[in-house]
Amino acid sequence: MMTVDSVVSDDRTLIDVDGLEVHFPIKRGIVVDRTVGYVYAVDGVSVRVHRGETYGLVGESGCGKSTLGKALLRLEQPTAGSIVFDGTDLAELKGEPLRRMRRRMQMVFQDSLSSLDPRQSVESLLVEGLRAHGLDHGREATATRLQELLSAVGLPASALRKYPHEFSGGQRQRIGIARALAVDPDLVVADEPVSALDVSVQAQVLNLLTDLQDEFGLTYLVIAHDLAVVRHIADRIGVMYLGGLVEETGADSLYAEPLHPYTRALLSAVPVPEPEVEDRREQILLSGDLPSPAEPPTGCRFHTRCPWRQPQRCDSERPELREVAPGHRVACHYAEDIRDGLIGP
Amino acid sequence: MALLEVRDLSVSFARKGEPTVTAVDGISFDVQPGRTVGLVGESGCGKSVTSLAIMGLLPRRGTEVSGSVLFEGTDLLGLSQRDIEQRRGRDLGMVFQDPLSSLNPVVPIGLQVAEVIERHRGVPRRAAMSQARELLDRVGIPDPDRRLKEYSHQLSGGMRQRALIAMALACRPRLLIADEPTTALDVTIQAQILDLLTTLVADTGTALIMITHDLGVVAGMCDEVNVLYAGRVVERAERHELFAAPRHPYTAGLMASVPRLDSSGEQRLSPISGSVADNIPWEQGCAFCPRCSNALQLCGQATPEVEHTGDGRLLRCHNPVGEATPISVEGP
Numbered sequence: 187m188m189t190v191d192s193v194v195s196d197d198r199t200l201i202d203v204d205g206l207e208v209h210f211p212i213k214r215g216i217v218v219d220r221t222v223g224y225v226y227a228v229d230g231v232s233v234r235v236h237r238g239e240t241y242g243l244v245g246e247s248g249c250g251k252s253t254l255g256k257a258l259l260r261l262e263q264p265t266a267g268s269i270v271f272d273g274t275d276l277a278e279l280k281g282e283p284l285r286r287m288r289r290r291m292q293m294v295f296q297d298s299l300s301s302l303d304p305r306q307s308v309e310s311l312l313v314e315g316l317r318a319h320g321l322d323h324g325r326e327a328t329a330t331r332l333q334e335l336l337s338a339v340g341l342p343a344s345a346l347r348k349y350p351h352e353f354s355g356g357q358r359q360r361i362g363i364a365r366a367l368a369v370d371p372d373l374v375v376a377d378e379p380v381s382a383l384d385v386s387v388q389a390q391v392l393n394l395l396t397d398l399q400d401e402f403g404l405t406y407l408v409i410a411h412d413l414a415v416v417r418h419i420a421d422r423i424g425v426m427y428l429g430g431l432v433e434e435t436g437a438d439s440l441y442a443e444p445l446h447p448y449t450r451a452l453l454s455a456v457p458v459p460e461p462e463v464e465d466r467r468e469q470i471l472l473s474g475d476l477p478s479p480a481e482p483p484t485g486c487r488f489h490t491r492c493p494w495r496q497p498q499r500c501d502s503e504r505p506e507l508r509e510v511a512p513g514h515r516v517a518c519h520y521a522e523d524i525r526d527g528l529i530g531p
Numbered sequence: 532m533a534l535l536e537v538r539d540l541s542v543s544f545a546r547k548g549e550p551t552v553t554a555v556d557g558i559s560f561d562v563q564p565g566r567t568v569g570l571v572g573e574s575g576c577g578k579s580v581t582s583l584a585i586m587g588l589l590p591r592r593g594t595e596v597s598g599s600v601l602f603e604g605t606d607l608l609g610l611s612q613r614d615i616e617q618r619r620g621r622d623l624g625m626v627f628q629d630p631l632s633s634l635n636p637v638v639p640i641g642l643q644v645a646e647v648i649e650r651h652r653g654v655p656r657r658a659a660m661s662q663a664r665e666l667l668d669r670v671g672i673p674d675p676d677r678r679l680k681e682y683s684h685q686l687s688g689g690m691r692q693r694a695l696i697a698m699a700l701a702c703r704p705r706l707l708i709a710d711e712p713t714t715a716l717d718v719t720i721q722a723q724i725l726d727l728l729t730t731l732v733a734d735t736g737t738a739l740i741m742i743t744h745d746l747g748v749v750a751g752m753c754d755e756v757n758v759l760y761a762g763r764v765v766e767r768a769e770r771h772e773l774f775a776a777p778r779h780p781y782t783a784g785l786m787a788s789v790p791r792l793d794s795s796g797e798q799r800l801s802p803i804s805g806s807v808a809d810n811i812p813w814e815q816g817c818a819f820c821p822r823c824s825n826a827l828q829l830c831g832q833a834t835p836e837v838e839h840t841g842d843g844r845l846l847r848c849h850n851p852v853g854e855a856t857p858i859s860v861e862g863p
């Protein structure tokens with residue numbers, strides 16, 4: 187487990203995101219599209235991911251996890267902010283250098299069936315990636331490479347000639363992972379990599395991801411809404427709410443001492459497969475629904491649902507993500523008072 | 532007497548040019564009034580088909596249903612289309628995973644709830660509307676006066692599920708079947724909905740069949756748990772006993788597969804190998820045998836029969852996990 191200071195960028199940092207915003211215009215109009223507002227999908231996120239670690243991103247549906255992941259790979263155009271990958275500002279790259287940089291960052295999606303072309307055999311899916319990045323060094327070398335990839339993800343050699351629909355969900359997820367690994371990336375962004383799978387198969391894929399990380403020294407950004415999955419696989423975790431990061435710390439620390447009211451509520455809502463724990467579990471039930479990311483609340487975005495809300499600053503002043511303990515960042519005006527029990531829900 | 536007695540329920544689907552699929556293969560269980568019974572298992576094990584069969588909601592063409600579903604002694608499978616429809620309004624309620632597809636998009640929510648009350652309890656429209664308002668309020672829909680007039684697409688996922696629960700409750704059912712009611716929802720919303728269901732069961736004495744693949748939900752809510760595999764119940768026990776000592780290798784395997792929020796990631800998961808695609812037919816042996824870490828040679832050759840262990844548990848396995856308890860072989 188890494189205990190790292192996430193605040194200062196140094197040579198451990200693989201990807202350094204600063205003040206990232208991705209706003210989607212909402213268009214109306216018949217003849218001419220007018221922009222009538224914005225969806226603030228990602229709204230000021232600063233985060234650093236270190237070499238060789240697994241960074242877990244959690245939060246509820248629509249909070250901007252996927253958009254953030256895509257923006258990191260330049261699959262979504264940021265509205266503002268910077269993304270520095272291994273010392274290079276991605277915004278400054280175009281054409282060939284951008285393409286070369288892209289090889290180093292790959293993505294694995296939730297629904298591998300819709301992200302894999304149904305008309306392509308597994309062989310052609312894998313070779314395509316190699317070709318696109320000029321890694322196709324002749325038939326023999328490629329054949330060897332394909333065998334390596336399949337065995338790394340635990341698929342038989344016979345898989346090469348088959349098509350995506352001939353596989354089960356778990357096997358397709360392995361194909362998606364093999365495709366990402368084919369080009370030998372540094373960073374793999376895995377967006378809900380196991381959420382469509384049965385628990386037994388989910389566990390197989392989680393173990394596989396761990397093994398591959400050890401074997402190839404990969405850095406992971408794992409996006410998931412399942413907190414138990416994220417705690418299991420991640421070294422550090424960032425919690426998002428309505429486009430912003432509200433808390434970030436080590437996986438065990440997040441569970442042991444969640445400081446943001448939203449994190450507390452989120453963790454308290456997760457059922458644990460043990461009746462004795464369930465019989466005692468105290469829940470912090472949040473009232474109401476998630477506000478729309480097109481009309482985020484003023485001040486702290488969580489203030490409309492926060493059981494600890496205070497009358498002074500919460501609805502007017504947006505709390506900064508600040509370090510309250512080494513490596514533990516929280517965006518709540520009252521994090522310390524809540525921790526020390528000075529104010530109650 | 533149990534409120535519901537499911538006996539030897541089997542469902543198979545026959546389609547032209549395709550092999551017959553046996554989705555449910557001889558399932559038996561009881562539901563007592565006021566109790567919550569869980570059906571848990573992986574995708575395709577027959578959970579939804581079981582609930583649809585109980586509710587009489589399976590397509591009639593190409594579907595073969597056998598066994599019996601006794602509701603206070605009446606076999607629901609023997610009822611005419613009209614009679615089962617009446618039962619659905621009066622005694623049986625159902626909540627599905629996807630509330631959007633079970634709500635009518637062109638009728639305001641309030642009217643949908645009121646119509647159920649009108650139709651099944653013969654209450655006049657005005658009184659039904661005011662009861663609908665009360666119901667929406669009771670299931671925790673804020674500002675029910677306004678929501679009455681809204682359409683399903685105007686509601687969030689959590690609100691829709693509440694509206695659907697209000698509709699299911701409108702007829703004051705004695706049995707409610709909830710099929711993955713929170714699978715599509717965020718965890719904080721899931722907590723609200725599960726809390727609502729638990730409260731309703733406690734307050735009204737409604738029996739609940741809770742269908743889920745989430746072991747955490749089962750651990751917290753169900754009095755008794757049925758673990759399904761390939762269309763059969765492979766283990767059944769009271770929840771504390773089931774989780775304290777799973778006896779079927781599949782149950783034990785499921786529990787070892789799930790990461791837990793309250794344990795650190797250091798420990799590697801021990802998944803069940805393979806997937807349901809590896810199953811063998813029950814007629815041949817134990818369907819789980821190709822994936823089972825406890826499998827004996829016998830397992831691929833003889834179908835394990837249902838056994839009732841000394842601690843009141845039901846088990847279908849040649850070589851259960853843990854120490855053997857005295858086993859007596861009987862019917863369900």
Ligand SMILES: Nc1ncnc2c1ncn2[C@@H]1O[C@H](COP(=O)(O)OP(=O)(O)OP(=O)(O)O)[C@@H](O)[C@H]1O
Pocket residue numbers: 210225226227245246247248249250251252253254411479
């Ligand atoms: N291309 C787009 N155009 C407009 N709005 C978008 C677009 N992509 C995403 N959004 C909106 O941005 C917000 C964040 O979406 P995003 O997919 O990043 O959420 P998420 O956290 O990944 O949610 P989920 O857990 O459901 O996958 C949502 O309100 C979504 O509707």
Ligand SMILES: Nc1ncnc2c1ncn2[C@@H]1O[C@H](COP(=O)(O)OP(=O)(O)OP(=O)(O)O)[C@@H](O)[C@H]1O
Pocket residue numbers: 544552553554572573574575576577578579580581590744
């Ligand atoms: N109308 C149908 N026609 C043919 N086969 C069907 C039909 N409905 C269900 N099945 C099959 O019956 C089996 C059991 O399906 P069922 O929907 O009960 O699974 P489940 O346990 O509810 O799974 P999930 O967790 O994915 O909801 C599956 O193999 C499914 O493909």
Ligand code: SF4
Pocket residue numbers: 446447448486487488489490492493494495496500505517518519520521
């Ligand atoms: S800043 Fe205020 S509203 Fe936001 S989480 Fe903290 S206490 Fe709650």
Ligand SMILES: [Mg+2]
Pocket residue numbers: 251252253377
């Ligand atoms: Mg997403």
Ligand SMILES: [Mg+2]
Pocket residue numbers: 578579580710
């Ligand atoms: Mg189902």
